[in-house]
């Protein structure tokens with residue numbers, strides 16, 4: 001079959017080599033590539049009207065949930081730098097930096 005030279009493709013058909021490899025999904029919190037399990041975290045809690053989601057490691061989401069209330073998460077919203085400025089989160093991210101992407105642990109919520 002004859003293939004017409006199409007000028008309709010705005011992105012061009014060449015150079016799409018990235019299809020060969022899985023796109024790297026990077027965790028919103030710690031910046032490491034995600035592992036097998038990716039959770040879609042609502043930076044603004046769903047119950048507070050948050051609609052945006054970000055990919056995260058389960059352990060990173062658990063850490064946020066264990067250290068912040070919904071109100072605090074809502075206040076930070078998409079501002080991950082604000083969360084990283086918290087010493088508890090900074091410490092966690094530094095600690096988890098060398099762990100396997102699929103590393104999980106039970107993060108216990110502190111009694112308030």
Ligand SMILES: [Zn+2]
Pocket residue numbers: 027028029030031032056057060
């Ligand atoms: Zn992470």
